[in-house]
Amino acid sequence: MTAKIALTNVHKSFGPKDVLRGVNLEVETGQSLVVIGGSGSGKSVMLKSILGLLTPDSGSIKIDSRETVGLARRGRADIDHQIGMLFQNGALFDSLPVWKNVAFRAIQNDGMNEADARDLAVDALKRVELGAELLDLSPAALSGGMHKRVGLARAIASKPEIIFFDEPTTGLDPIMTDVINHLIRNCVQELGATTVTITHDMTSVRAIADKTALLYKGEIIWQGTTDELEGSDDPFLNQFINGLAHGPIEVEGQKLDSAPSPAEAV
Numbered sequence: 001m002t003a004k005i006a007l008t009n010v011h012k013s014f015g016p017k018d019v020l021r022g023v024n025l026e027v028e029t030g031q032s033l034v035v036i037g038g039s040g041s042g043k044s045v046m047l048k049s050i051l052g053l054l055t056p057d058s059g060s061i062k063i064d065s066r067e068t069v070g071l072a073r074r075g076r077a078d079i080d081h082q083i084g085m086l087f088q089n090g091a092l093f094d095s096l097p098v099w100k101n102v103a104f105r106a107i108q109n110d111g112m113n114e115a116d117a118r119d120l121a122v123d124a125l126k127r128v129e130l131g132a133e134l135l136d137l138s139p140a141a142l143s144g145g146m147h148k149r150v151g152l153a154r155a156i157a158s159k160p161e162i163i164f165f166d167e168p169t170t171g172l173d174p175i176m177t178d179v180i181n182h183l184i185r186n187c188v189q190e191l192g193a194t195t196v197t198i199t200h201d202m203t204s205v206r207a208i209a210d211k212t213a214l215l216y217k218g219e220i221i222w223q224g225t226t227d228e229l230e231g232s233d234d235p236f237l238n239q240f241i242n243g244l245a246h247g248p249i250e251v252e253g254q255k256l257d258s259a260p261s262p263a264e265a266v
Contacts, residue, residue, distance in 0.1 A: 002065055004029040004162065004194040005050065010059035012045055012218075019045045020056065021218035027194055027211075032185075034197045034205045036240060037215035038249065043198040046215065047164060050196070051083070052076055063162070081109070084160035084193075086151050086184075088167040092139040098125075099135040102154045110158075124157035125150070127190070128183050145176040149183065156187050163188065165197035169204050181207035202241050205229070214240060216249065 003026040012020040019042045027033045037043050048054040050061055052068060061068050063079050073080075092101045100107065102124050103117035112120065122132050128149040139147060148168070155163055168184060169177040185208045188195050197208060205212055206226060213223040214237050222237045232238065239247030 002029075003027060003062070004031070004064065005196065006060070006062045006065075007046075007050070008060040008062075010046070010049060010061060011057045012042075012049060012054060013057055019218050020049070020059075023059070023215070023218070023220055025213055025220055025223070027196060029194055030192050032188055032195045032197070032208055032210045033213065034199060034209035034211070035213050035215055036200060036202070036205060037198075038200060038240070041215045042218040043215055044166070047166060047196070047198055051085070051164065052080070082161040084155035084158065084163040086148075086155040086163070086165045086168055088170055092147065092150060092154075094139055097136045097138060098142070098150055101139065101150060102157050104154060105158055120157055121153070124153040127156060127187055128153045144171060145179065148172065148176075148180055152180070152183060152187065156191060156193075159191055161193055163191075163193045163195045165195065165199075167199050167201075168197060169199070169201050174203075177201070177203055178207070184208050205241075 005027040007023050007025045010020050010023040011018070023042075023046055035043055035046070045054060049056050052071065052073065056069055059069065066079070068076055068079065093104070096104070099118050099121035102121035103112065106112040106120055107114070107117050118135065121135060125132065125134060130146065130149055130153065134142070134146070134150070139150070142150060165184065169180050172180060181204050188208070197204065199205065209226050211223065211225055212229050213220050215221075216236060222232065222234050224232065229237070229241070235248050238244070239249050
């Protein structure tokens with residue numbers, strides 16, 4: 001099967017700092033991939049590179065077998081049109097009511113009239129279990145959980161083929177985290193979308209991932225299914241998923257326990 005998204009030997013540096021150091025990763029059509037890793041591991045830079053917001057120094061990023069590295073914004077318009085995004089903080093427009101936030105792309109990019117856009121928003125909100133009574137509210141009037149669900153509604157409103165989730169449960173309590181995880185899973189399955197989620201929340205991993213990849217110091221050092229995740233004896237993976245201070249992963253710039261490098265541990 002041809003990968004929907006394929007990264008091959010992707011490198012990205014900022015001055016002397018190497019952030020991505022040869023990322024190799026594939027996401028099959030309809031698959032839910034979750035990329036885990038600590039702060040500074042390169043998750044956000046990888047995501048921005050796939051989205052075309054950053055240009056890798058070298059390597060290949062293909063979507064539907066089409067090379068995107070170096071592609072101008074206008075040249076990738078058809079690719080961008082099939083992508084939805086849930087931002088970490090929701091990123092709703094404070095000056096717009098909920099319904100215009102949800103239908104923003106349909107109005108701005110597709111020229112949809114307001115009556116149809118409002119209907120689109122109603123349908124998208126229903127998918128995330130929110131009612132039409134929110135349509136005319138300001139984002140400032142929403143709770144944290146509602147804010148995140150409206151962001152999810154916007155991400156799925158146009159029924160995209162690819163959806164990216166950036167730390168979808170950050171700042172939420174455990175109950176709302178569970179709600180968001182199940183909404184994401186249900187919406188993705190209903191749409192049949194290919195998804196990439198970046199997170200450090202193992203609750204989200206276990207709830208939504210078909211495949212998980214561990215990014216450490218700019219390299220994918222482990223990847224596998226959820227079952228393989230639970231059964232793995234990889235020391236880097238085990239330290240991360242169990243939240244252990246001691247192990248091969250450096251904590252605050254210092255190794256707390258001697259251990260082999262990622263390559264030696266394989």
